[in-house]
Amino acid sequence: MDRGSCHRLIRASDLKRQRGWTETLVVALLGAPDALCPNPHGFRAPMRWYRQDRVLDAEAGEVFRRRADRLAPHQSWRRAQPTRTWAPDEVDHLEWLDDPARIALFHAPRRPRLRRRRPTPPPPSAAPAGPRFEVLRLF
Template identity: 65%
Template structure:
């Protein structure tokens, strides 16, 4: 497997116009995983370049690229960096990505909390009347 070229999922999204949904539906599970060098984050997902090229010829991907805005479409013409398997540190090949099931969790949209004026209390008691005695030391 050393002759195969690999591409990261983040490069697919940034350079090739992919989305997480397209990656999950057209590519499925990654071919390999590696530790993320940017701290305690999810492992980096690696896909074989031949699988990516086959998926980019699919009609679903062609419809997606037709919808890309002008600012993102120009990146598709640029070369995408690929790595050989021996160039990636800590690469762990998955057994059979075609037989793995992916469960994509959609992101919840961020909602803003609306600030409302607090209702005015009818009667504010700073020191509630409690049964206590004052102890005089002098």
């Protein structure tokens, strides 16, 4: 399909690594990707591709500008560097989505893993003297 031949594409991972985006911002400001392709790094989620014009429009908005102003110096220097973009014919097995505006994405942010504590066993003297199970008689 030659639908996006005039547009350059940016990977979602490059948005986060090179341009200071977070996964929550990608989902909130860009929504569904324009295209997908298989991930060459094993059995993982497909790579998401966004058109460069959509990314630049989102970065011009107030929400992203406030986020970019809060970036620490060790993160903000990357925004001045050029971001890698690809032409659609440079990406292997690119699959264009029909209408990204009609696809809803729900981002569930990672929650820290909580360590479950093992219950402390009762002292041996408090253990009941009888069997630990009950026999159920059906007849």
